[in-house]
Amino acid sequence: MDSKGLNEIKRIFNDSIDVKKEIVADARLLSIIDEVAVIVTQCFEQGGKVLLCGNGGSASDAQHIAAEFTGRFYLDREPLFAEALHVNTSFLTAVANDYSFSEVYSRSVKAKGKKGDVLIGLSTSGNSENIVKAFKVSQELGLITIGLTGNSGGEMMDADYLINVPSLDTPRIQEAHITIGHVICELVEKKIFAND
Numbered sequence: 001m002d003s004k005g006l007n008e009i010k011r012i013f014n015d016s017i018d019v020k021k022e023i024v025a026d027a028r029l030l031s032i033i034d035e036v037a038v039i040v041t042q043c044f045e046q047g048g049k050v051l052l053c054g055n056g057g058s059a060s061d062a063q064h065i066a067a068e069f070t071g072r073f074y075l076d077r078e079p080l081f082a083e084a085l086h087v088n089t090s091f092l093t094a095v096a097n098d099y100s101f102s103e104v105y106s107r108s109v110k111a112k113g114k115k116g117d118v119l120i121g122l123s124t125s126g127n128s129e130n131i132v133k134a135f136k137v138s139q140e141l142g143l144i145t146i147g148l149t150g151n152s153g154g155e156m157m158d159a160d161y162l163i164n165v166p167s168l169d170t171p172r173i174q175e176a177h178i179t180i181g182h183v184i185c186e187l188v189e190k191k192i193f194a195n196d
Contacts, residue, residue, distance in 0.1 A: 016175050022166045023176060029163065033180060036146055036161050037187035043118045043144070044069075044192060049081035051113060051143075053105045053131055054122035057174050059086050062122050065181035073185045077193040085109070085134075105134035115142030123147070124173040126154020126164070135159060148177045 023029050040050060050069060052062035062084040069082035085108040086092055095104045109119060119138045121131040126149035135145045135156060147159035150173045151166050165176040 015169070016172055019165065019167045019169075019172045019176050020179060023180075026166065029166075032161055032163055033183060034187070036163065037184050037191070039144055039146070039161065040118055040184060041188045041191045043116060044080050044188065046116060048114075048117045049083065049112075050118045050120060051083055051085055051109065052120045052122070053085045053108075053134055055128050055130070057170075058122035058124065058128075058177070059084065061174060061178050061181060062120070063087060064178060065120070065185065068182070068185040069188070073182075073189045075189055075193050077189065080188075080192075083112070085112075102129040102133055105130045106137040109134050109137045109141065109143065113138060113141050113143045117143045118146060119143050120146045120148065121156060121159070122149075122177055123154070123156060124150045124170045124177075126150065126152060126156040132156060148180060149173075 043050060050066070052066050053059070054062040066082040066084040069080040071079065085105050091108065092104050095107050099107070113119065119134060121135060123131050126147065132155045135147070135158065138145050144161070145159045146161045147153065147156035147163065149156050149162065149164045151164055151168055153162050153164040156162065163180060165173045167173050167176065
């Protein structure tokens with residue numbers, strides 16, 4: 001590979017590292033991530049569940065985080081009830097066809113969510129209509145809403161807890177989202193199971 005290609009690879013890695021360094025330097029963001037870990041821990045300890053939603057790559061990240069909770073992260077322990085709301089393709093396509101794609105997550109929250117549960121929505125823009133609608137329904141039902149977004153927060157600014165990654169670059173935001181998801185999973189797992 002020529003030096004131009006190597007320099008481009010280095011730039012991409014450094015851009016990703018720089019976003020994470022900005023998060024580490026932001027005491028407010030770190031505090032929110034810590035609060036979210038506490039909220040998610042309390043939800044699980046009280047018999048609640050964590051629902052997650054996203055679109056495209058963010059849907060993959062939502063599913064990844066749900067799998068870490070329900071499967072395991074570091075510890076061999078009991079599963080925690082977490083579900084990515086898009087994994088039932090029959091439901092997803094039926095609601096998108098019969099109603100609208102903007103309704104897929106809000107309808108699922110109505111069916112599955114209860115007071116004290118947590119909904120985590122991932123959207124790099126913060127403006128995904130189906131997630132914004134799901135947050136509104138969640139707040140009406142008494143779920144706690146956690147938004148993982150890019151810099152502005154977009155329409156998800158009204159989330160109970162907003163983790164807005166300091167970037168406008170979609171791939172870098174998504175890379176930070178999965179790191180934040182891993183941090184939360186690790187903290188929650190330790191809080192609940194470390195003494196087992």
